[in-house]
Amino acid sequence: MRTILLFLLFITTYITKAQSIKVPIDTTIVTNHSATIKGKTIPYKATVGFQPVWNEDGMPIASLSYTYYKRSDIKNDENRPLLISFNGGPGSASVWMHIAYTGPRILNIDEEGFPIQPYGIKSNPNSVLDVADIVFINPVNTGYSRRVPGKDGKLPEKKLFFGVNEDIKYLADWINTFVTRNNRWRSPKYLIGESYGTTRVSGLALELQNRQWMYLNGVILVSPTEIGFKFAGPVEIANRLPYFAAAAWYHKMLPPALQNKDLEEVLPEVEQYAIDELLPAIVKGGYLDQEKKEAVINKMAYYSGLSKRTIRQHNLEVPKSYFWKDLLRDKEGYTIGRLDSRYKGMDIKEAGDTPDYNSELTSWLHAFTPAINYYYQQELNFKTDLKYNMFGPVRPWDRSKNNYTGENLRKAMAMNANLHTMIQSGYYDGATTYFNAKYIMRQLNINGKLTDRLSFKGYRSGHMMYLRNEDLIQANEDIRAFITKSFAAIQKGSKY
Structure with a gap:
């Protein structure tokens, strides 16, 4: 009987513990490390922290996990930049840029970004930790x-x-607290966001400025969404063609006259055609002269790798999802990836209008999920039974009140003469295409007066262009140069 009672007590205790996983509300765990970046040893502290979100009564209503990397051999950090990093979704963790782009430790993947085993983490000799401290925040x-x-x-x-x-408002409050707690008010401050994270940081630029009185030096948009600028209809359709050309070039589906050229020789030609000829043709719709329409069909086929029949059947409007399914259908029978069209997928049937799955995303989750879980537990000494949400439940997401964060970024740049913006895009990204990103940059600079504070960088990979090692090197160098340039300007004062 005593044995049975003890067993029942053990079971009850176990169940109670299993049902009592608590979220840390205000804690930090600090570990010390060093990294070799650009040939120099950089000592740093890594802080895995939880900081609350408070309501108006000062009560915690959420707890945000973050990882803060601070170089530890610099005594005076008043001129030390702080890079505040978000990923997107909405609903995506900060894992992607954290352990694949700017952080001191990155995925164990091959040179082109494909997963290899054993899954894990390795040093990142290209991290920007040499020039800026970094905090990765999980909404x-x-x-x-x-x-x-x-x-x-x-x-x-x-x-x-x-x-x-709502996302922008509570995150701005949270950033204010983080900057205050870590004594970073004097530091040059930069926001970097990827995908939906670009919507987030574009809105934060003005929110921080107007409601927190925190003025930024730079915003980096990685694979930006439309950030509220509307370009549906003919503009969006015409803007697809340069991306089609890039993906077709990668898979060697263009005619020899184009295929034998370098990608960056081909794309300007396609961009000019899309703006000067394709867009006006699409605007005319069914009233486009038939001879002119056939000429457009021929040119679109020439630049896209698609058949004339396919383009004709779609009335010049080939959906990107159909392109992913159709480009290699007759040649190899594979689909291509949405977020990175270098990746191939294999559908059950070669027939159909859209791929069965996103080939690139399944590949990425192979490598990222085990790596981030291992990294927190084994290297950063954070142990928990909480599940790390690669993609968390955040639906429904309210877009009804204001989805014009690009306009907010433009206002912030107009009001702050020291605020610079850089856009980084992969040519093979079919979700947030590089040519749409260029369009966004033009809308930000609608009055032509922001040219010196806006820049665009393109890379030969996809949505997460940093997965390809050559682009990882270059993209981090571009961030270094961006920080150096934007910070140098502040010595002249905030004025026009």
């Missing part, structure tokens, strides 16, 4: 970040966090 329900229950045991409402405006 609510991503990574280890979670809502926290109140005194009544109930979780706060989702609508406080899951929307364009």
Whole structure:
């Protein structure tokens, strides 16, 4: 009987513990490391922290997990830049840029970015930690970040966090607290966001400036979304063609006259055609002269690797999803990736209009998921039963009130003469295409007065262009140059 009672007590205790996984609300774990970056040894502290989000009554309603890398051999950090990093989704953790781009440790992958085993982490000799401290932030329900229950045991409402405006507002408050706690108010400050993260940081630029009185030196948009600028219809359709050309060039599907040229020789030609001829043709719709329409079909086929029949059947409007399915259909029977069209997929049937799955994403999750879980536990000494949400539940996401964060970034740049913006895009990204990114840059510079503070960088890879080692090297160098240039300008004062 005594044995049975002890067993029942053990089971009850085990179940209670299993049901009591708690989210840390305000904690830090600090470890010391060093990295060799550009041939120089850089000592740094890594802080895995949780910092609360408070409501108006000063009560915690969420706890955000972050990882903060601070170079430890610099005593005076008043001129030391701080890079504040977000990924996108919405609902994506900060894992992608954290362990594949700017951080001191990166994935164990091959030179082109494909996963290899054993999965794990290696040093990043290209990290920008030599020139800037970095904090990677996970918004609510991503990574280890979670809502926290109140005194009544109930979780706060989702609508406080899951929307364009809500996301920007609470993150701006959180950043203010982080900067204050870590004594970084004097430091030059930069935001970097990827994909939906570009919507986030574009809005944060003005929110931090207007409501937190925190003025930034730079914003980096990696594979940007439309950030509120509207270009549906003919503009969006015409803008697809340069991406089609890039992906077709990579897979050797262009005619020899183009295929034998370098990619960066081909793309300007296609871009000019898309703007000067394709866009006006699409605008005319069914009233486009038939002879002219056939000439456009021929040219689109020439630049895209698609058949004239396919383009004709789609009335010049070939969806990107159909392109991913069709480009290699007759040659190899494979699909190509959405976020990175270098990747190939294999569908059950070669027939159809869209791929069965995103070939690039499944490949990435192979490498990222085990690596980030291993890294936190074994190298950063953070041990928990919390699940690391690569993609967290943040739906529904409210886009109804304000999805014009690009306009907010433009306002912030107009009001702050020291604010610079750089866009980084992969030519093979079919989700947020590089030519749409160029279009966004033009809309930011609608008055032509921001030219000196706007720049675009293109790379021969996809959405996460940093996975390819050659682009990892160059993209980090571009960030270094961007920080150096934008910070140097502040010595002249904030004036026009």
